[in-house]
Amino acid sequence: MVLISALPYDYELPTSDGLALLIIDMQRDFLEPGGFGDALGNDVSRLQAIVPILRELLSAFRARNLPIFYTVEGHKPDLSDCPPSKLHRGQGKLRIGDVASMGRILILGEPGNEIIPELSPLPGETVIPKPGKGAFYHTNLESLLREKKITHLLVTGVTTEVCVQTTMREANDRGYECLLVEDATESYFPDFQQSTLEMIRAQGGIVGWTAPAANIFQALE
Numbered sequence: 382m383v384l385i386s387a388l389p390y391d392y393e394l395p396t397s398d399g400l401a402l403l404i405i406d407m408q409r410d411f412l413e414p415g416g417f418g419d420a421l422g423n424d425v426s427r428l429q430a431i432v433p434i435l436r437e438l439l440s441a442f443r444a445r446n447l448p449i450f451y452t453v454e455g456h457k458p459d460l461s462d463c464p465p466s467k468l469h470r471g472q473g474k475l476r477i478g479d480v481a482s483m484g485r486i487l488i489l490g491e492p493g494n495e496i497i498p499e500l501s502p503l504p505g506e507t508v509i510p511k512p513g514k515g516a517f518y519h520t521n522l523e524s525l526l527r528e529k530k531i532t533h534l535l536v537t538g539v540t541t542e543v544c545v546q547t548t549m550r551e552a553n554d555r556g557y558e559c560l561l562v563e564d565a566t567e568s569y570f571p572d573f574q575q576s577t578l579e580m581i582r583a584q585g586g587i588v589g590w591t592a593p594a595a596n597i598f599q600a601l602e
């Protein structure tokens with residue numbers, strides 16, 4: 382374990398066994414025009430800002446052979462895993478399953494569902510499809526983490542207050558020591574991102590810790 386500077390206090394980072402990198406939903410659906418994020422009325426270009434830091438985190442983890450888990454939010458082509466509440470929510474013109482410029486919106490296997498090419502997973506890295514906002518709901522993430530004896534998660538990806546925060550809360554309830562990497566998570570709403578960082582580390586780290594990636598790189602040097 383190495384102590385790294387974090388908020389609300391130092392975080393014990395395992396530098397080998399027990400640590401995993403979790404990259405939430407860095408898929409074209411949320412980062413490129415024509416996907417789900419765009420259909421919801423968002424400026425998707427904002428999310429590009431974290432790509433270089435995520436590439437550095439990936440390099441650091443790959444260099445040390447540390448486990449990396451990616452998630453993608455998506456539904457089966459027949460939408461049997463999409464509750465009507467999710468399908469009908471909102472008043473946008475395009476909905477989940479509709480055909481748009483990157484194929485059917487938020488459907489597993491469609492071009493829009495791919496992780497952006499800059500962060501493409503390598504063979505041996507695990508991609509977990511998830512139907513919900515949280516990465517533990519209707520997935521095998523928990524059993525995969527148990528199998529690899531993971532105790533500590535560095536949480537990254539998009540969007541901070543939706544899938545990232547939901548996943549971090551689910552992980553925290555399951556006993557994982559989670560650190561949200563401040564400059565490796567992004568939102569369509571800068572204020573929401575800031576508030577999420579604050580609410581996670583408030584009350585003595587009620588959900589976990591936050592720190593910039595630089596503090597992690599120092600420890601992994």
Ligand code: TIU
Pocket residue numbers: 405406411418421454514539540541543544545569
């Ligand atoms: N809309 C939004 O901010 N997020 C999502 O719908 N999914 C994820 O956060 N991945």
